[in-house]
Amino acid sequence: MHRRPTSRLPFFPAKEEAVADTIAETVDLLYTIDQEKLTPDQQIALGSALASLAQAERLDQINERLRGIHQVLNAWAMKATIEGGR
Numbered sequence: 001m002h003r004r005p006t007s008r009l010p011f012f013p014a015k016e017e018a019v020a021d022t023i024a025e026t027v028d029l030l031y032t033i034d035q036e037k038l039t040p041d042q043q044i045a046l047g048s049a050l051a052s053l054a055q056a057e058r059l060d061q062i063n064e065r066l067r068g069i070h071q072v073l074n075a076w077a078m079k080a081t082i083e084g085g086r
Contacts, residue, residue, distance in 0.1 A: 023057050 030050055035043060 023053055023060065027053050027057070 027050070030046060030053070033046060035046065038046060
């Protein structure tokens with residue numbers, strides 16, 4: 001995670017703007033926000049962002065499982081092709 005000094009974001013603890021590279025880093029970053037300094041609208045947006053990230057993380061997990069299933073099916077198809085050609 002990269003951090004740049006800034007004074008624009010007073011709800012980050014060290015008055016830094018942080019840039020996350022992954023979903024997990026983004027979640028970690030969002031949990032560092034001082035929610036007491038947020039307006040009600042910002043708190044709602046933060047909750048929505050956390051929910052969206054949780055959904056994205058779950059979709060990423062599902063995608064990884066599907067990728068594994070795809071590899072198994074491809075291996076079976078290759079084996080069937082090789083054995084069928086004998």
